[in-house]
Structures are given as structure tokens and as C-alpha cells.
Amino acid sequence: MVAAAHDHDVLIVGGGPGGLATAHALSKVLPSGSSIGVLERNPNIHRPQGAGISLDANGLKALRAIDAALYESVAASELSTSIKASEMRTKAGEVTRTIPGEVMEAQDTMMLARYGVKSVQLPWHDLVMVLFHALPKSVEFMQGVKMQRYEQLADGSVAVFVEGKEQPVTARLLVASDGYFSPVRRQLLDDGPPDFKDVVIFRTTISEEQAVAAGFKAGYNVLYFDEEACGLLFRTNSSTYSLVVSLQTWHLEKCGVDPSTLLRTGDAVPGLSGSWELSRKLDLEHAKVSLQTALNGWDPALMKAIASLPADRWVVHGVYCRSSAKMDPSHFGAGNVAIVGDAAHPIRPTGQGANMALEDAYFLAQAVGRDPIGLSALGEFRAARAERMRPVMRQSEVGAARAYKRGAAAEVDDPGAPVEPSDPEAENKQREDEQRSFRDFLYGVVMEPLRAAEVAKA
Numbered sequence: 001m002v003a004a005a006h007d008h009d010v011l012i013v014g015g016g017p018g019g020l021a022t023a024h025a026l027s028k029v030l031p032s033g034s035s036i037g038v039l040e041r042n043p044n045i046h047r048p049q050g051a052g053i054s055l056d057a058n059g060l061k062a063l064r065a066i067d068a069a070l071y072e073s074v075a076a077s078e079l080s081t082s083i084k085a086s087e088m089r090t091k092a093g094e095v096t097r098t099i100p101g102e103v104m105e106a107q108d109t110m111m112l113a114r115y116g117v118k119s120v121q122l123p124w125h126d127l128v129m130v131l132f133h134a135l136p137k138s139v140e141f142m143q144g145v146k147m148q149r150y151e152q153l154a155d156g157s158v159a160v161f162v163e164g165k166e167q168p169v170t171a172r173l174l175v176a177s178d179g180y181f182s183p184v185r186r187q188l189l190d191d192g193p194p195d196f197k198d199v200v201i202f203r204t205t206i207s208e209e210q211a212v213a214a215g216f217k218a219g220y221n222v223l224y225f226d227e228e229a230c231g232l233l234f235r236t237n238s239s240t241y242s243l244v245v246s247l248q249t250w251h252l253e254k255c256g257v258d259p260s261t262l263l264r265t266g267d268a269v270p271g272l273s274g275s276w277e278l279s280r281k282l283d284l285e286h287a288k289v290s291l292q293t294a295l296n297g298w299d300p301a302l303m304k305a306i307a308s309l310p311a312d313r314w315v316v317h318g319v320y321c322r323s324s325a326k327m328d329p330s331h332f333g334a335g336n337v338a339i340v341g342d343a344a345h346p347i348r349p350t351g352q353g354a355n356m357a358l359e360d361a362y363f364l365a366q367a368v369g370r371d372p373i374g375l376s377a378l379g380e381f382r383a384a385r386a387e388r389m390r391p392v393m394r395q396s397e398v399g400a401a402r403a404y405k406r407g408a409a410a411e412v413d414d415p416g417a418p419v420e421p422s423d424p425e426a427e428n429k430q431r432e433d434e435q436r437s438f439r440d441f442l443y444g445v446v447m448e449p450l451r452a453a454e455v456a457k458a
């Protein structure tokens with residue numbers, strides 16, 4: 001790319017896992033001397049946020065193919081001691097099933113043997129920090145800068161307008177990695193907001209010391225599955241646990257909590273159509289009290305853990321998705337605008353959101369590397385990503401339909417949920433076969449290391 005008259009060759013909106021991985025990947029394939037800018041609206045990305053994330057074989061392979069050193073840093077945060085067991089508990093805290101740690105280890109061994117990589121659980125914020133601290137010098141990271149809208153310029157470049165500044169930032173290629181309420185996608189596609197799935201999620205991390213003080217056993221993962229809410233405590237590394245609670249909106253309402261007070265959808269940007277944007281600031285004290293109200297009477301250990309965590313350590317958001325049936329190459333952008341990560345494919349938090357964002361980063365860079373001067377390879381990138389993403393989105397819909405059919409939140413609107421046999425043995429066999437072939441499709445993906453561009457920028 002040749003962009004002497006522009007501020008950057010590439011401007012990435014969003015400094016989450018997708019945007020940061022894209023900055024790394026593009027810096028590998030663009031001619032030396034090219035510049036990459038990243039706009040991140042969060043004024044302090046160093047403040048720990050979020051809970052844990054599971055990087056699976058496909059996401060880790062993408063990271064390794066982008067930069068082996070990034071993969072090494074992430075793999076180094078792997079558990080130093082194994083998980084003793086996973087407990088399934090009722091909401092009252094009664095243990096109904098214990099899965100020994102060896103079962104999980106066997107799964108890891110199988111993953112390693114079959115796909116060459118095993119999953120890594122790490123705090124979401126650690127992943128962001130690994131990616132941020134390793135950014136090459138050619139990347140300018142602009143923190144606390146919120147994009148509002150963009151404009152196509154006559155010379156084929158893009159001008160991005162940010163809050164509080166008149167002068168736009170210009171670039172040859174705009175990459176939107178701005179999350180599931182992507183303002184770039186909204187302007188480009190104007191296809192309405194993603195569907196709210198009537199679930200509000202609370203995420204945070206908790207130290208082992210705090211978890212044990214609350215009454216949990218060291219080295220144990222704990223899972224609660226109830227029709228009104230689900231809870232998950234899982235170890236992300238030797239000292240940190242991830243704590244995630246998802247609440248059904250009908251249950252919140254039953255408890256006298258207005259779910260909309262826990263969502264950040266607010267006003268639209270003036271001048272743009274539609275009326276949706278993640279703009280409202282959440283009252284996290286209110287959110288924590290709402291969580292405690294909705295879980296009143298649940299496992300005392302869980303309640304004690306929640307009470308011990310400050311309100312401002314929680315990330316609270318709604319679950320928003322788009323349907324696999326509607327997935328289309330245009331969701332990955334058009335012309336000199338590329339869309340990646342949750343912005344392109346918001347799915348249920350099944351763990352594939354981050355993994356697919358890392359894959360997007362890799363494949364976008366591969367396309368740009370094939371044609372660094374023009375943008376012709378981006379069409380192939382979009383078509384291939386839509387093709388790969390469709391079954392992944394579909395799998396999360398089928399999983400949700402199965403999980404929630406027990407509760408009041410049955411996903412009857414999800415298109416084409418399979419008709420299942422009534423014979424439990426046949427049902428299990430069908431499920432195992434499906435899971436095996438899906439795993440092969442997902443984790444068997446081949447990604448060669450990105451090759452550095454040989455040309456220098458003119």
C-alpha cells in the first residue's frame with residue numbers, strides 16, 4: 001500500500017483481541033515503512049476488565065501463524081498445576097456431579113495429539129495485554145479515542161472522524177474491529193442491531209485466595225446450570241479464576257430488576273440512521289446489587305464471592321447475536337473497509353468469539369499480503385470467512401437451543417434446530433459424531449506462518 005498523503009496505511013477501529021491481533025498480522029505483511037493506527041475508545045486499557053477466555057486450537061494456531069512469540073507468551077500463562085476436578089452444583093450449592101481432573105487432562109491430550117495444540121485458559125485482560133505490549137513500533141495505538149463515523153474520500157481513502165476532534169484521521173484501508181455494536185458496520189451495512197437474546201452476562205476474575213475464603217475448594221472448577229441463571233467459576237491460571245454469571249431477563253424481571261438498566265444500548269450518533277449504539281454508562285453498583293438480588297438464595301459460596309468483589313471489576317453486557325442463516329460475505333466489509341471479530345459475527349459466548357477474531361486477523365493479513373498495493377484479495381477473504389463462520393454460528397445456535405430447551409428461554413426462533421431422535425442412545429451417538437466432525441472442521445484448520453513483505457514502502 002502506498003499512502004504518503006494519508007495519516008496511516010491502515011486504521012483499525014477497536015483495540016480488543018481482534019483489533020490488536022489484526023495490527024500484529026498486518027504489520028507482518030505490509031511493506032516496511034507502512035504505518036498502522038489503532039483507535040480504542042477505552043481511556044485506560046491497563047485497568048483489568050473481563051473474566052477468562054478459552055483459546056482453542058484454531059485461535060492458537062492463528063496466533064502462532066501471526067507471530068510465534070505471541071503464541072509462546074499466551075501458552076506460557078497455561079495452568080502451572082492441573083485442575084483437580086469440575087463440580088456441577090445446584091443453585092443451592094449441592095454438588096450433583098464431579099468430573100475428575102484426569103478427564104479434562106485426557107481431553108487436552110486428545111486435542112494435542114489430533115490438532116497439535118491444546119486449549120489455553122487465560123484472563124481476557126492478560127490476552128489484551130500480551131497483544132498490546134508486543135505491538136511493533138509501526139503501530140500507533142490511540143487510547144481514549146472514540147470513532148464516530150467515516151467518510152469515503154475522492155482519492156479512494158477513508159477519513160475517520162473521532163469524538164471531540166474536527167480533523168479526521170485518514171487511511172487507505174479501514175478495519176472495523178469495534179465489537180458487536182460496531183459503528184463502522186452500522187454505517188456500512190445499516191442492517192440494524194444484533195438480536196438481544198434476553199440474557200445479561202456478568203464477568204470478572206477472582207483470586208484463588210478470595211475464592212477459597214468464600215468457601216470454594218482450591219483447584220476446582222464449578223458449574224451451575226439453572227433455568228433462571230447459569231454460573232461458572234473456572235481457573236484461568238495458577239492464581240486467578242474466572243467468574244461468569246448469565247441471567248435470563250424473565251428472571252430479572254421476576255426479581256423486580258429492569259433488565260434495560262443493565263444494558264448499554266443508548267442514543268444514536270446524530271446524522272446516522274437507526275437508533276442503537278453502546279453509549280450508555282452503566283451504574284455498576286446498581287448492576288452488582290441486581291446480580292445479588294437475582295441470585296438471592298443461591299450457593300452461599302457464590303454469594304460470598306460476589307459480595308467480596310468490587311462493583312467496578314465487573315463487565316456487564318447483554319448477549320447479542322446475528323443469525324447464521326443471514327451470514328454473508330458483506331458482513332466482512334466492502335471496498336476499502338474490512339470488518340473482523342465480533343463486529344462481523346456476534347455469537348453467543350461459547351468461546352469461539354475470540355478464536356474467530358484471531359482467525360479473521362490472520363486471514364485478512366494473508367489477503368492483504370497477497371495484494372499489498374490494491375484491495376482485490378479482500379473479496380476472497382470475505383467470501384472464505386463467511387463460509388467458515390456460518391457453521392460456527394450455527395453450532396452455537398444449536399448448542400443454545402439444546403441447552404435452553406430445559407428452561408423457559410427455549411430458542412424457538414433459531415432457524416432449523418435439528419429434529420432429534422427420541423432414542424437416547426441414538427441421540428448420544430448422533431451428538432458425538434456431530435461433535436467430532438465439527439471439531440475436525442474447527443480445529444483442523446491449516447495456517448502457515450505469515451510471510452514478511454519483501455518490498456519497502458515507496
Ligand SMILES: Cc1cc2nc3c(=O)[nH]c(=O)nc-3n(C[C@H](O)[C@H](O)[C@H](O)COP(=O)(O)OP(=O)(O)OC[C@H]3O[C@@H](n4cnc5c(N)ncnc54)[C@H](O)[C@@H]3O)c2cc1C
Pocket residue numbers: 013014015016017018019039040041042049050051052053054124145146147148177178179180182183203315340341342343349351353354355357
Ligand atoms: C471490556 C471487555 C471485556 C471482555 N471480557 C471477556 C471475557 O472475559 N471473556 C470472553 O470470552 N470475552 C470477553 N469479551 C469479549 C471478547 O473480547 C470478544 O467476544 C472477542 O474476543 C472478539 O473480540 P473483538 O476484538 O472482535 O471485540 P471486542 O473485544 O468487543 O473489542 C472491541 C473493541 O472496540 C472498541 N470500540 C468499540 N467502539 C469503538 C469506537 N467507536 N471507537 C473506538 N473503539 C471502539 C471497544 O472498546 C473494544 O475494546 C470482552 C470484551 C470487552 C470489550
